[in-house]
Amino acid sequence: MKHLIVITLLFAFTEMMGQVGINTLNPEETFDVNGTSKFRTTDQAEITTTKIGGLDDNGVFREITIGTNLKLQSNTLSSYGNPRYSFGEITLDYNSSNGKFDNVDLLIGSGESNEDKNIIKIKVTDTDGDSEFTGIKAGANGQHIWLYPLHDKLKLKKNDEGSLGPNQIEANIKTDLEQYDMIELLYDGTREKWIIMEHKK
Known part of the structure; x- marks a missing residue:
């Protein structure tokens, strides 16, 4: 009482x-x-947890969004056996540069629309042939993405001076993509280069 x-x-x-x-x-x-605080009874079997939380820099308890590779089920937080990929996209105008694009911005930086996306769909409007990337705007160290061209062929130019040094793509024999091919890139922040990781041609 x-x-x-x-x-x-x-x-x-x-x-x-x-x-x-x-x-x-x-x-x-x-x-x-x-x-400090203490909770004595939290393992009530009849209650299902649907959200998780954590503390921000000011010690305020906030709800945490669960990412696509995690699941909260039966009061247990676990990861999926296979990673789940998410799609982002950018649209480029072929006529603006005759199909040759420098310092391409994939919008994968902090706060940008493709920040948490793994696969970037490349859409080129008014295309009149193949497209070329001389470089891609630098990512965070260790950041990796897949490029997925939806138009015609996409060619990645090697160490091309059309783009700034930190945006250039390291030389590799596998740099040409057919329509609907995919290629995986990793950003090496130490060398300031995009590195081609995997592309089965």
């Missing part, structure tokens, strides 16, 4: 003040605990 009264008063205070602080007179969130 004592615990019930405390909880009732706590929530009544929350309704009046909007914020509640434990060990603090200046709560910064709806419920602000300055110290």
Whole structure:
């Protein structure tokens, strides 16, 4: 009964003040605990967990989005046996450069539309033949992507000075892609080069 009264008063205070602080007179969130917390009963079999959470840099508890390669099932977080790939895309205008594209921006940087995408579909409008990439805007060290041309052939030029040094593609004998082929690239931040990892021709 004592615990019930405390909880009732706590929530009544929350309704009046909007914020509640434990060990603090200046709560910064709806419920602000300055110290440790303990939960005694969390393994209730009849309750299914559907979300997970974590702390940000300010110690605020936030919901965490589960990525495509993880699954939360029966209160257990695990990874899929095989990685799941996600598609992004960019659209280029053939006539703007006669099919030769320098410093191509795949929009895979932080906050960009393809940031978390593994496979980038390459769409070229008004195409009048094959296209060439002299380089791709530098990625993060260790970042890897697959290129997936949906138009005609795509040729990756080796160490081509049409693009800035950090955007260039290292020499490799497998640089030509037919329509609907795929090629995997890895960015080496130390050498500042895109490296062709795998392309079965």
